[in-house]
Structures are given as C-alpha cells and as structure tokens.
Amino acid sequence: MKKILVGGSVKGSILKTEMPINFLGTVEKKTGVISDKNHELFKISIRGSILLFPSGIGSSVGAYTIYSIKSNNSAPLAMICKKADLTVATGCALANIPLVIISEEEFSSYKTGEEVSLDTRAKKIIKII
Amino acid sequence: MITYVQVLYLYQVTCSVELTxxxxxxxxxxxxxxxxxxxxxxxxxxxxxxxxxxxxxxxxxxxxxxxxxxxxxxxxxxxxxxxxxxxxxxxxxxxxxxxxxxxxxxxxxxxxxxxxxxxxxxxxxxxxxxxxxxxxxxxxxxxxxxxxxxxxxxxxxxxxxxxxxxxxxxxxxxxxxxxxxxxxxxxxxxRMEDSPNLAIQMKVNNPNELTYGMLGFFAGKVAKDSSVNISGLGKMDTRQRKSMCGGMGTSGTCAKFLFGEGKPGIEKIDFDEKQAQDTYDELNTAEKGDIITLGSPQLGLEEISDLTGRLKGRSFEKRCMIFTPRTVKEQARRIGYIDELERAGCEILADCCTCLTPLINKDNVDAVTTNSIKGAFYLKNSNGVDVNLRSLSQIVEGETK
CATH class of the missing domain: 3.30.499.10 (Aconitase, domain 3)
Structure with a gap:
C-alpha cells in the first residue's frame, strides 16, 4: 500500500536506515544530528536529506521535535517510510515536510547517496544519475 | 547532464481522504x-x-x-x-x-x-x-x-x-x-459501526478499582482493533469505570469498550486471577510508598465526597496528594469537603494530575502508593519512582489512624 501523507515536491540525496527513529530525545533539534549511540545514523545529520526509514517510534511529542528541527533549518527535505505512524505523520504535517509511504520492495531498491526527485502531485519518485 | 534511470510511480496510491x-x-x-x-x-x-x-x-x-x-x-x-x-x-x-x-x-x-x-x-x-x-x-x-x-x-x-x-x-x-x-x-x-474481533471475559471475583484498572491495562495490550467486547463486569461505580478506561488508555490504542460477549465465533480471552496477578506484578514494584497519590484520572465530586466520608475521624500518617479539577475543588470547598480533607492531612491540587506530574521525582521520593493503574505506569516509566499499588479501601485502612 502506498500513501501520500504530506504533499510536496523536492530533489535531494537519500539517507537510508533500516532502524526506526524516535524523534523525541534522539535527534538534536539545532543540528538534526542523531544523538542515539545505538542508532545506525549516530552522529549523522538528517538535515537536507531525503530520509528513508521504516517508521517512527516513541512518544507523539516527537512531532514537536520535527517541527523544531524544521524551524532551525535542520530538517530533512522529505521523509519516506514503510509504515504510517501518527507521530511522523503529524510532525511532517506541522512542519510541512513531504511524507510518503512506499512498499517493502520499493524501500529496498534505494541506497544512501542516491539522488532522487520526489513529486507527490505527479505521484512519482525518480532516481537521477 | 541528467539521465532518468528509474521512475517509480506511486500508482496504487490509496488516496482515501476526499476533501470538499x-x-x-x-x-x-x-x-x-x-x-x-x-x-x-x-x-x-x-x-x-x-x-x-x-x-x-x-x-x-x-x-x-x-x-x-x-x-x-x-x-x-x-x-x-x-x-x-x-x-x-x-x-x-x-x-x-x-x-x-x-x-x-x-x-x-x-x-x-x-x-x-x-x-x-x-x-x-x-x-x-x-x-x-x-x-x-x-x-x-x-x-x-x-x-x-x-x-x-x-x-x-x-x-x-x-x-x-x-x-x-x-x-x-x-x-x-x-x-x-x-x-x-x-x-x-x-466513528463508524463497531465490529471488534475480540471479546474479553472478566473472571475475577470481588473486583475493586485496581482489578478493573488492571483489566483495562490487559485489554489495551491484547485488543488490536479500535474497539473490544467485554463481559462479566458486574455493577461498577464511577471510580471503577474511570480506572478501567484509564488502564486501557495507558497500554494500547483500543478506544472503546462494547459491553457484552460480541458476535458468535470471535476470539475470546479470559481475564482471570492469573492475568490479574501478572498485571499487578508488572506494575507494583514496592511494598510500601513514601507518599500517597489519589487521582489519575482526577477525582470528581462523587469520589471526593466518598473519600471525605471514609476519612471521618481519621488522619493520614504520610503525605497524601489529591488531584482534582479546579471546578470540583471549588464545589468541594463550598460543601466543606476540602476543610475535612485538609484536616485529615491531604494536599488538594487543582489543574494537575498524578500522571506525568513534575511534583514527584526520584530525588525526593523512592516510592509512591496509589490506587491508579494509569498513575502507576507513568510514575514508574516517566518519574522513575517505584510504585506500591493498593485499592482505596486498603490505603485508608493501612495509612490512616
């Protein structure tokens, strides 16, 4: 099943993790750096990326964190998940960050560093070389 | 120079929300x-x-x-x-x-x-x-x-x-x-018609508000639909109903009890002495508390009135924090309940609640006695203090003179 939760159109570079993200407490609001040392993206900033992760986890208050990182110009350009969760959905809605849900199969076809263009109105994601 | 190598259309977008x-x-x-x-x-x-x-x-x-x-x-x-x-x-x-x-x-x-x-x-x-x-x-x-x-x-x-x-x-x-x-x-x-696929049967005898809170907590864990059937509840008072709703809200996403056994053929789960004991053991982490809290959900006027009656001629030997809405606190003051409760050693707090209160923390308190399953969960997981779970009757009997 594929869904568009928050619409928009962006071009950027994929940052992918197979681990879910808890936005409350594990993402630095000023820099967008992942501060959880057990996370695959530890010390990496999600700023300016097209962030691919399975889903959000943890408290719904994490939505405010997504709003904060956007206010601090440290947010991803877009988020792509396998599963819709209300924390990430509302966080992206508050912050006006495009968010789409893709299938397991599509999810596995992306790698960190790939350039893509995402356009929810045309309902497509394009890989660019 | 840009070459498009792969176009992934979100063809099967199940765009469901129709807007005006x-x-x-x-x-x-x-x-x-x-x-x-x-x-x-x-x-x-x-x-x-x-x-x-x-x-x-x-x-x-x-x-x-x-x-x-x-x-x-x-x-x-x-x-x-x-x-x-x-x-x-x-x-x-x-x-x-x-x-x-x-x-x-x-x-x-x-x-x-x-x-x-x-x-x-x-x-x-x-x-x-x-x-x-x-x-x-x-x-x-x-x-x-x-x-x-x-x-x-x-x-x-x-x-x-x-x-x-x-x-x-x-x-x-x-x-x-x-x-x-x-x-x-x-x-x-x-908001639509309910058709839960699970029915829980209450099998614990002589339940008090703790039992109903634990039943709710158990229901929240096992019920995956938005509603759940529940039977065998008996006659419940306001305190017990609030405890059961608070319990389920704490542990899951299910948001409605349908009273009765539900459609034939759906899955049935018993809540018996064993489930009650397991839930109690999960949430009760101390034999006694340094302070007592009542109200998560906050106490209404009926519970304040009942508590005032139970405390006639008795006083708490420890601090006892009571959480209630401001409108209830004002009504209770006019009736005279607040004077009675303060005489019995209670601290009455309006506008706030046991659940996620900043007024209790592990620097000043090791363990809290409460009759709230919802309160117990958050005191333990957010405030980081131990919890001693007892019913209101047990608390009044054991903590007042």
Missing amino acids: RGEESALKGEQGEIMEMAHRILVATGEATDAEKLVPIEWTHLSGVNYNTIGDAGEEFLSSISKGARVKVKTTLNPMGFDIDNVSNYSLDENFISKQLSIKGSYETMGVTPSFSCIPYEIFDIPKNDTQVAFAESNAAIHANSYDNLKTNKESAFSALASAITGKSPYSSL
Missing part, C-alpha cells in the same frame, strides 16, 4: 497558514488511519498541556501559532504541571513555572476553556447521543465512546488541536 472544495482550498493555503497547517494535520492523520473524509465535530478536548511532557519545542510551537489560531468549537484542556495556588509548596524551578504559564496563556489566547482536567466527561454536560467529538486524552476518549454515547477517535494532541481550529476530524473507524 473548501477543505481543498484550505489545504492549498488559500485560507491562511494556520488553516493550511490544520488541514495538513487532518489529512495526514486521516490517510494514516484510512479515513475517507472529514466530518464536523462539536467538542474537542486537547492534550499537550503539561510542560513536563511537551517541553520547549511544544511551548515554542504553541506560542507561535497562538498569534493567529482561534478555536472554532467548544474546546477543553487536559491538566498542566501544577496548581498555581500552592506551587510554592513544591520545589519547582522558575523556568518550569514560566514556561507552563506561557503554555496556559497560548491556549487561552486561542479561545480554549482552561479546564485543566482529564475528566471532561464528568465536569461538562454531555451532548446528545452519537455526537461527534474529538478527545485527545486517552481515558476520556475511551469513557466518551464506552459510557457517554459520544463518538471520537483516540486523537493525538495534534489532530485534536487541528480539529479545534477547523471544527472537523477524520472519519476513521471509531
């Missing part, structure tokens, strides 16, 4: 930034919960009030949107972090107090009724049957759906706020 022309225009930003954001929240929530449209609602109850839970990010967000956002329907509010009348008796820092007052001010600016209560169903008139509302507080959503004949999703703080601003909410499963 007015809603489309709001989502495009033609009615201002606040309405655009509010509609983005409703659409994102609606898509995530497979809603097919938005429906008008008549009452919203907001969570996201206590500075202890929403923090600086929440305070800044509310301060920013309160400049332009105004609520469109009756909107009530969850508890905050303290009772301003007696906050100086607790070691709360200036920053907490000023940030909390900023949050309070932002909600008031938006036109929200400053009820600071998690029991809106007890202190406000209930609208006619089947009225669509949007309650974010989990115990209140479950109570409204199960006992008050209202219809609400188990809203998030954000979808409820968006509903307050737009007067609309996603038409998700809880």
Whole structure:
C-alpha cells in the first residue's frame, strides 16, 4: 500500500536506515544530528536529506521535535517510510515536510547517496544519475 | 547532464481522504497558514488511519498541556501559532504541571513555572476553556447521543465512546488541536459501526478499582482493533469505570469498550486471577510508598465526597496528594469537603494530575502508593519512582489512624 501523507515536491540525496527513529530525545533539534549511540545514523545529520526509514517510534511529542528541527533549518527535505505512524505523520504535517509511504520492495531498491526527485502531485519518485 | 534511470510511480496510491472544495482550498493555503497547517494535520492523520473524509465535530478536548511532557519545542510551537489560531468549537484542556495556588509548596524551578504559564496563556489566547482536567466527561454536560467529538486524552476518549454515547477517535494532541481550529476530524473507524474481533471475559471475583484498572491495562495490550467486547463486569461505580478506561488508555490504542460477549465465533480471552496477578506484578514494584497519590484520572465530586466520608475521624500518617479539577475543588470547598480533607492531612491540587506530574521525582521520593493503574505506569516509566499499588479501601485502612 502506498500513501501520500504530506504533499510536496523536492530533489535531494537519500539517507537510508533500516532502524526506526524516535524523534523525541534522539535527534538534536539545532543540528538534526542523531544523538542515539545505538542508532545506525549516530552522529549523522538528517538535515537536507531525503530520509528513508521504516517508521517512527516513541512518544507523539516527537512531532514537536520535527517541527523544531524544521524551524532551525535542520530538517530533512522529505521523509519516506514503510509504515504510517501518527507521530511522523503529524510532525511532517506541522512542519510541512513531504511524507510518503512506499512498499517493502520499493524501500529496498534505494541506497544512501542516491539522488532522487520526489513529486507527490505527479505521484512519482525518480532516481537521477 | 541528467539521465532518468528509474521512475517509480506511486500508482496504487490509496488516496482515501476526499476533501470538499473548501477543505481543498484550505489545504492549498488559500485560507491562511494556520488553516493550511490544520488541514495538513487532518489529512495526514486521516490517510494514516484510512479515513475517507472529514466530518464536523462539536467538542474537542486537547492534550499537550503539561510542560513536563511537551517541553520547549511544544511551548515554542504553541506560542507561535497562538498569534493567529482561534478555536472554532467548544474546546477543553487536559491538566498542566501544577496548581498555581500552592506551587510554592513544591520545589519547582522558575523556568518550569514560566514556561507552563506561557503554555496556559497560548491556549487561552486561542479561545480554549482552561479546564485543566482529564475528566471532561464528568465536569461538562454531555451532548446528545452519537455526537461527534474529538478527545485527545486517552481515558476520556475511551469513557466518551464506552459510557457517554459520544463518538471520537483516540486523537493525538495534534489532530485534536487541528480539529479545534477547523471544527472537523477524520472519519476513521471509531466513528463508524463497531465490529471488534475480540471479546474479553472478566473472571475475577470481588473486583475493586485496581482489578478493573488492571483489566483495562490487559485489554489495551491484547485488543488490536479500535474497539473490544467485554463481559462479566458486574455493577461498577464511577471510580471503577474511570480506572478501567484509564488502564486501557495507558497500554494500547483500543478506544472503546462494547459491553457484552460480541458476535458468535470471535476470539475470546479470559481475564482471570492469573492475568490479574501478572498485571499487578508488572506494575507494583514496592511494598510500601513514601507518599500517597489519589487521582489519575482526577477525582470528581462523587469520589471526593466518598473519600471525605471514609476519612471521618481519621488522619493520614504520610503525605497524601489529591488531584482534582479546579471546578470540583471549588464545589468541594463550598460543601466543606476540602476543610475535612485538609484536616485529615491531604494536599488538594487543582489543574494537575498524578500522571506525568513534575511534583514527584526520584530525588525526593523512592516510592509512591496509589490506587491508579494509569498513575502507576507513568510514575514508574516517566518519574522513575517505584510504585506500591493498593485499592482505596486498603490505603485508608493501612495509612490512616
């Protein structure tokens, strides 16, 4: 099943993790750096990326964190998940960050560093070389 | 030079939320930034919960009030949107972090107090009724049957759906706020016909409010649908009903009890002595507490009256904090209950709640005695203190003279 939760159109570079993200407490609001040392993206900033992760986890208050990182110009350009969760959905809605849900199969076809263009109105994601 | 190598069309987009022309225009930003954001929240929530449209609602109850839970990010967000956002329907509010009348008796820092007052001010600016209560169903008139509302507080959503004949999703703080601003909410499963696939049978004899709270906590863990059938409850009082709703809201996403055994052929699970003991062992981590808290959900006038009766001629030997809405505290003062309770050694706190209170922390308290399953869960997991669970009867018997 594929869904568009928050619409928009962006071009950027994929940052992918197979681990879910808890936005409350594990993402630095000023820099967008992942501060959880057990996370695959530890010390990496999600700023300016097209962030691919399975889903959000943890408290719904994490939505405010997504709003904060956007206010601090440290947010991803877009988020792509396998599963819709209300924390990430509302966080992206508050912050006006495009968010789409893709299938397991599509999810596995992306790698960190790939350039893509995402356009929810045309309902497509394009890989660019 | 750019070469397109792969185009991934989101062909099978199950775009489910059908918007009216007015809603489309709001989502495009033609009615201002606040309405655009509010509609983005409703659409994102609606898509995530497979809603097919938005429906008008008549009452919203907001969570996201206590500075202890929403923090600086929440305070800044509310301060920013309160400049332009105004609520469109009756909107009530969850508890905050303290009772301003007696906050100086607790070691709360200036920053907490000023940030909390900023949050309070932002909600008031938006036109929200400053009820600071998690029991809106007890202190406000209930609208006619089947009225669509949007309650974010989990115990209140479950109570409204199960006992008050209202219809609400188990809203998030954000979808409820968006509903307050737009007067609309996603038409998700809880607003439609119920068809739960699970029935829980209560098999514990002589249950008290702890047993019902644990039953609710157990139900929240096993019920994966938006509603669940429940049978064998017997006659319950207000305290027991609130405890059961609070319990289920704490452990899961299910937001409605349907009373009875449900359709034939659906899965049945018993809640017997063993499940009750397992739930108790999970939440009870101490043999005794340093202080006592009552009220999570907050106590209504009926429970305050009952407690006053039980404490006639007795006094607590430890600190006992009692959480209640301000309107109830004022009524109770006029009737004389507050004087009686204070004589018995109780501290009466309005506008706040046991659940996620900043007034109890592990620097000054090792363990808390309470009869609240919801309170126990949050005291343990958020405040980091141990919990001693006992029914109100046991607490009065064991802790007063």
